[in-house]
Amino acid sequence: xxxxxxxxxxxxxxxxxxxxxxxxxxxxxxxxxxxxxxxxxxxxxxxxxxxxxxxxxxxxxxxxxxxxxxxxxxxxxxxxxxxxxxxxxxxxxxxxxxxxxxxxxxxxxxxxxxxxxxxxxxxxxxxxxxxxxxxxxxxxxxxxxxxxxxxxxxxxxxxxxxxxxxxxxxxxxxxxxxxxxxxxxxxxxxxxxxxxxxxxxxxxxxxxxxxxxxxxxxxxxxxxxxxxxxxxxxxxxxxxxxxxxxxxxxxxxxxxxxxxxxxxxxxxxxxxxxxxxxxxxxxxxxxxxxxxxxxxxxxxxxxxxxxxxxxxxxxxxxxxxxxxxxxxxxxxxxxxxxxxxxxxxxxxxxxxxxxxxxxxxxxxxxxxxxxxxxxxxxxxxxxxxxxxxxxxxxxxxxxxxxxxxxx
Numbered sequence: 069x070x071x072x073x074x075x076x077x078x079x080x081x082x083x084x085x086x087x088x089x090x091x092x093x094x095x096x097x098x099x100x101x102x103x104x105x106x107x108x109x110x111x112x113x114x115x116x117x118x119x120x121x122x123x124x125x126x127x128x129x130x131x132x133x134x135x136x137x138x139x140x141x142x143x144x145x146x147x148x149x150x151x152x153x154x155x156x157x158x159x160x161x162x163x164x165x166x167x168x169x170x171x172x173x174x175x176x177x178x179x180x181x182x183x184x185x186x187x188x189x190x191x192x193x194x195x196x197x198x199x200x201x202x203x204x205x206x207x208x209x210x211x212x213x214x215x216x217x218x219x220x221x222x223x224x225x226x227x228x229x230x231x232x233x234x235x236x237x238x239x240x241x242x243x244x245x246x247x248x249x250x251x252x253x254x255x256x257x258x259x260x261x262x263x264x265x266x267x268x269x270x271x272x273x274x275x276x277x278x279x280x281x282x283x284x285x286x287x288x289x290x291x292x293x294x295x296x297x298x299x300x301x302x303x304x305x306x307x308x309x310x311x312x313x314x315x316x317x318x319x320x321x322x323x324x325x326x327x328x329x330x331x332x333x334x335x336x337x338x339x340x341x342x343x344x345x346x347x348x349x350x351x352x353x354x355x356x357x358x359x360x361x362x363x364x365x366x367x368x369x370x371x372x373x374x375x376x377x378x379x380x381x382x383x384x385x386x387x388x389x390x391x392x393x394x395x396x397x398x399x400x401x402x403x404x405x406x407x408x409x410x411x412x413x414x415x416x417x418x419x420x421x422x423x424x425x426x427x428x429x430x431x432x433x434x435x436x437x438x439x440x441x442x443x444x445x446x447x448x449x450x451x452x453x454x455x456x457x458x459x460x461x462x463x464x465x466x467x468x469x470x471x472x473x474x475x
Contacts, residue, residue: 078257079197083210085255089149090190090214091221092248096156097183098222099242100163101125104176107167107235117169123420124176129184130416136185137409140192141402148189149253153246156182160243164236175239182246184412192405193256195396202342204396205349208389209337216331216385278410283398286456288414290350291391293442293449295415296422297357298384300442301326303426305377307435308365318370325374329381337386346390346397347457353387354453356380358446365436394456 105118113121140148159178162171194211198204222242229238278284302323309319337344360380367373391411399407429438 079203079207082197082256083194083207085252086190086194087210087214088252089249089256090187090211091218092246092250092252093152093156093183093186094215094218095222095225096160096242096245097125097179098218099226099245100159100175100179100222100239102223103226103230103235103238103242104163104172106230107163108169108172110235111167113169121172121176124173125180126184126416126419128177128181130413130420132181133184133188133409133412133416134406135409137188137192137405137407137412140189140405140409144258145189145193145256146253146258149186149249152182152186152189153249153253154182155179155185156246156249157243160239160241160246163239164243167235184416186249188405188408188412191392191408195392195404195408201346201393201397202344204393205344205346205389206338208392209334209386212334212385212388213331216327216334219327278399278403278407281398283456284407284410286452287391287394287398288411290354290449290452290456291411292414292418293354293445294357294384294387294391295418297361297442297446299419299422300361300426300438301377301380303430304364304435304439305373307430308373311435312368314370321370322374322377326377326381329378330385333382333385334389337389346394347453349386349390350394350453351450353383353390354446354450357383357387358443358450361439361443361446364439 101122104121108118108121136148155178159175159182162178163175165171190211191208194207195204198207222245226238226242229241279288305322306319308314309322337349357380360376360383364373364376364380367376392408395407395411396404426438429441
């Protein structure tokens with residue numbers, strides 16, 4: 069059992085505010101990820117153009133996350149989050165004002181940048197506020213609820229407004245959602261900016277210094293496996309459903325089971341976090357995901373695939389808070405934002421590249437082979453989890469491991 073550490077004053081209220089901040093940014097982005105391709109198709113753009121527009125949501129975070137992470141380490145929370153909210157609002161304005169290809173590209177890029185950059189600032193603030201690994205795991209689980217809820221709210225709001233009033237009003241409404249971020253930010257305490265100058269700047273070093281650390285490389289590999297598995301699931305399920313003659317409702321039900329499981333597990337983890345460690349969560353989650361991918365192609369009934377999707381949602385829904393908690397523990401105190409940005413860069417780059425690989429493997433070898441291939445990567449990820457915690461040393465110079473890591 070992890071030692072019980074009391075939360076700092078106002079921690080609960082601040083955590084609620086941070087959840088609302090992330091909800092505003094991510095709901096805007098998720099809504100636009102649905103509305104932008106739909107408008108492009110309604111205008112008559114090709115599928116290739118639609119694919120390019122979808123990639124625009126990830127390309128700016130992939131290129132600029134590290135620079136933004138360093139900026140967040142220097143500036144604290146409020147300025148970066150206001151900048152992120154401003155980018156998302158600009159996305160809504162540009163898309164509501166014009167339906168040109170340039171406006172669609174600008175809106176997608178600004179929306180993706182706003183949600184990606186805001187996530188770095190919010191996660192950094194959470195990691196620095198928590199006073200123990202168990203509290204950090206609990207806090208990251210609550211924070212992870214925001215993207216899950218936004219994935220339901222944003223597309224539902226955007227789709228409904230498109231049908232009722234058209235694209236212009238839908239984009240305008242989605243562009244107003246980041247106002248929730250600006251309002252909720254008032255309840256987040258102002259942190260002193262850590263201006264990194266002189267010797268401190270030399271201590272920060274280059275981004276390669278983070279990559280030279282064995283624990284960081286293993287953690288980034290585990291994170292990549294999780295992100296790639298998430299994308300592979302979204303790629304394969306429609307293909308298997310089509311091959312087996314499932315209705316669109318049935319395929320949607322399988323995805324709903326996955327989404328419901330990720331929400332449920334993130335509600336449960338904060339309640340039992342004092343009995344859990346990051347090592348336990350990561351090991352069990354990655355192993356469960358590998359088993360789910362192994363049996364997925366062998367299942368035929370819709371209800372069986374739904375149960376497998378639920379198990380997969382439990383696995384991936386619980387592993388992200390553990391990864392973020394461990395990332396904090398292996399990173400120097402003055403480089404938390406930079407480390408979170410490095411993780412975001414790897415994740416966004418994977419979201420750009422892996423769908424192309426999935427398409428090639430799925431076309432040449434079939435969807436079941438793709439799932440079994442990813443199950444093998446997940447098995448390698450589970451092995452890396454064991455190596456990570458058996459050799460982990462904090463980069464910040466603190467002595468030894470936290471109690472939860474020794475569990």
